[in-house]
Amino acid sequence: MQEQRMTILAVDDSPATLEVISRHLNGAGYQIHTCGSVEEAGDFLDAVSVDLVITDFKMPKSSGLDLIKYVRENFKDTEIMMITGYPSISGAVEAMRDGAGEYLAKPFTGEELLAVVRRILDKQARRRAVHAGTQEIATHGIIGECPEMRTVFDLIRKASQTSANVxxxxxxxxxxxxxxxxxxxxxDRRASAFVPVNCTAIPDTLLESELFGHVKGAFTGARDSRAGFFEIANGGTIFLDEIGDASPSLQAKLLRVMQSKEFCMVGSSRTRTVDTRIIAxxxxNLRQLVQQGLFREDLFYRIHVIEIRLPSLAERGNDIxxxxxxxxxxxxxxxxxxxPRLTDEALTALMHYPxxxxxxxxxxxxxxxxxxGEGDDIDITDLPETMRFTISRHRFGEKTLAEVEAEHIRCVLAGTGDNKTRAAEILGIDRKTLREKLKRLGLG
Ligand SMILES: Nc1ncnc2c1ncn2[C@@H]1O[C@H](COP(=O)(O)OP(=O)(O)OP(=O)(O)O)[C@@H](O)[C@H]1O
Ligand SMILES: [Mg+2]
Incomplete structure (x- = not known):
C-alpha cells in the first residue's frame, strides 16, 4: 500500500495555538490546514476530505461541540480530537463520551500532541484496513499484507517457477x-495432481505399498494392482506433511526415491521413473531433530532447497x-x-491475543x-472468557504492584507537564508523599 500523507484540520480561535499545532504536525509529515472558527471549518470540511479534526473546545461563536456534531453526522470516517483548557475538562470528557475521539489538555508539549495524533490515526488506519476488504492481496486464498507475508508471496512465486524441492x-x-x-x-505442474501425504499416519507395514504401489498378488489381499503416491503425483507435486514425524524407514525410502527418481512397485522388479516435485x-524444528539424531541429515538437505518460513499470527500485525x-x-x-462488525475494543483484543x-x-x-452471534456488532464481551483473561494477563500480568505504581506516577507526571502539585492532586496523595515516592524511584 502506498503511504499517503494524512490530512489534519486544526480549529482554534487562537492563532498562537494554531501556529504551535501546525509547526509540530507539519514537522511530523502531516498535511495540516487551519481554521479560526467552527463556521469556517464547516465550509472547509465540505470541500476537502480530512482524516482528523483537532478542535478547541471553547470558541467565541459556536463551540467545539457543534463542530464535533457536524463531523459525526456528515463525515463518518473522520476522527476527532479535542483540545481543552483545565476549567472545561469535565464538559470535554462528557463530549468525548458523546462521540469525540480523544482529548488533550492545554498546555501540551509537541510530543504529547504527536502521541495522541499518532494513536488516533493508527486506530483509524486499522479500522479502514478491516473494512476495506479490497486491499487484500490474495494468492490462492492466502490473505496477508505484512512484510513477512510479502516475503512468503515472493518465495511462492519464485518456487513456482522451478521444480526445486521446497x-x-x-x-x-x-x-x-x-x-x-x-x-x-x-x-506449470498444475494440470497434474497435488498429492498430500501425512507422514504421521502411514504405518511402517504399509509404507512401501502406499508410497510406491503394488502389483496384483504382491501380498495376501492384493487383489488388484494399485498405484502409490509417487506414481499418482507423476508430473505434479507430492506434499509430505509433518515430515518431522517420518519414521526412520520412511526417511530411508524417501531419500532413496529422491536420489534416484526411481522405485519399484511392491511385488515387481521393474523400476519405474517418476517426475515428482517434493514439498515438505x-x-x-527439523534442524534440532537432526542434531538429536532423530532426522537424517542427508534427507534434511535434500528437501531444504527453498525454505518458506511462515510467521506466527501474532507476528503479522494488522493482518490479524x-x-x-x-x-x-x-x-x-x-x-x-x-x-457483523467488530467493535474497536474487540479489534484491539484480537490484536493483543497471542x-x-x-x-x-x-x-x-x-x-x-x-x-x-445475534446482533450487528461483535464486542469484547462476546469473546471467549479464556481469551479475555489471557489478554489482560498479557498486558498487566507480569508486573509487580510497585512497577504498576511507578508507571502510573510517571504517566501522570508527564500528563501534567511535570507539575508535582497537580500530579499529587490527581494521584490523591500529598506532595510530600509524592516526593518520597519519586526519590525511591530515582525520579526525584
Ligand atoms: N493467510 C491465510 N489466509 C487465509 N486463510 C488462511 C491463511 N493461513 C491459514 N489459513 C486458513 O487456516 C487454516 C489452517 O491452515 P493450514 O491447514 O494450511 O495450516 P497448517 O500450517 O498446515 O497447520 P498444521 O501445522 O496444523 O497442519 C486453514 O483453514 C486455512 O485455509
Ligand atoms: Mg497442515
Missing part, C-alpha cells in the same frame, strides 16, 4: 498446506484484522446474512461468533 516451516495453523497448494497451482512441511474481516465475511455469506493456534484458531473463533 521446505515449509511454521507453527501449527499458520497456513503451510495452503502455501504448498499455492506453489503447486502457480507452477512440519511445525517442528484483515484475516478477521475476511473470515467474518466468508462465514456470514455462507449463512446468507450480513457480516494466538497459540494461529490462523486456524482465528478462523474457528470467527466462525463460532458468526454462528452464535
Amino acid at each position: 521446505f515449509i516451516s511454521g507453527e501449527s495453523g499458520t497456513g503451510k498446506e495452503l502455501v504448498a497448494r499455492a506453489v503447486h497451482y502457480n507452477s 512441511a512440519t511445525h517442528q 484484522l484483515l484475516l478477521a474481516n475476511h473470515f467474518l465475511n466468508k462465514f456470514a455469506s455462507d449463512m446468507g446474512r450480513p457480516a 494466538w497459540p493456534g494461529n490462523v486456524r484458531e482465528l478462523e474457528n473463533l470467527l466462525q463460532r461468533l458468526v454462528i452464535i
Whole structure:
C-alpha cells in the first residue's frame, strides 16, 4: 500500500495555538490546514476530505461541540480530537463520551500532541484496513499484507517457477498446506495432481505399498494392482506433511526415491521413473531433530532447497484484522446474512491475543461468533472468557504492584507537564508523599 500523507484540520480561535499545532504536525509529515472558527471549518470540511479534526473546545461563536456534531453526522470516517483548557475538562470528557475521539489538555508539549495524533490515526488506519476488504492481496486464498507475508508471496512465486524441492516451516495453523497448494497451482505442474501425504499416519507395514504401489498378488489381499503416491503425483507435486514425524524407514525410502527418481512397485522388479516435485512441511524444528539424531541429515538437505518460513499470527500485525474481516465475511455469506462488525475494543483484543493456534484458531473463533452471534456488532464481551483473561494477563500480568505504581506516577507526571502539585492532586496523595515516592524511584 502506498503511504499517503494524512490530512489534519486544526480549529482554534487562537492563532498562537494554531501556529504551535501546525509547526509540530507539519514537522511530523502531516498535511495540516487551519481554521479560526467552527463556521469556517464547516465550509472547509465540505470541500476537502480530512482524516482528523483537532478542535478547541471553547470558541467565541459556536463551540467545539457543534463542530464535533457536524463531523459525526456528515463525515463518518473522520476522527476527532479535542483540545481543552483545565476549567472545561469535565464538559470535554462528557463530549468525548458523546462521540469525540480523544482529548488533550492545554498546555501540551509537541510530543504529547504527536502521541495522541499518532494513536488516533493508527486506530483509524486499522479500522479502514478491516473494512476495506479490497486491499487484500490474495494468492490462492492466502490473505496477508505484512512484510513477512510479502516475503512468503515472493518465495511462492519464485518456487513456482522451478521444480526445486521446497521446505515449509511454521507453527501449527499458520497456513503451510495452503502455501504448498499455492506453489503447486502457480507452477506449470498444475494440470497434474497435488498429492498430500501425512507422514504421521502411514504405518511402517504399509509404507512401501502406499508410497510406491503394488502389483496384483504382491501380498495376501492384493487383489488388484494399485498405484502409490509417487506414481499418482507423476508430473505434479507430492506434499509430505509433518515430515518431522517420518519414521526412520520412511526417511530411508524417501531419500532413496529422491536420489534416484526411481522405485519399484511392491511385488515387481521393474523400476519405474517418476517426475515428482517434493514439498515438505512440519511445525517442528527439523534442524534440532537432526542434531538429536532423530532426522537424517542427508534427507534434511535434500528437501531444504527453498525454505518458506511462515510467521506466527501474532507476528503479522494488522493482518490479524484483515484475516478477521475476511473470515467474518466468508462465514456470514455462507449463512446468507450480513457480516457483523467488530467493535474497536474487540479489534484491539484480537490484536493483543497471542494466538497459540494461529490462523486456524482465528478462523474457528470467527466462525463460532458468526454462528452464535445475534446482533450487528461483535464486542469484547462476546469473546471467549479464556481469551479475555489471557489478554489482560498479557498486558498487566507480569508486573509487580510497585512497577504498576511507578508507571502510573510517571504517566501522570508527564500528563501534567511535570507539575508535582497537580500530579499529587490527581494521584490523591500529598506532595510530600509524592516526593518520597519519586526519590525511591530515582525520579526525584
Ligand atoms: N493467510 C491465510 N489466509 C487465509 N486463510 C488462511 C491463511 N493461513 C491459514 N489459513 C486458513 O487456516 C487454516 C489452517 O491452515 P493450514 O491447514 O494450511 O495450516 P497448517 O500450517 O498446515 O497447520 P498444521 O501445522 O496444523 O497442519 C486453514 O483453514 C486455512 O485455509
Ligand atoms: Mg497442515
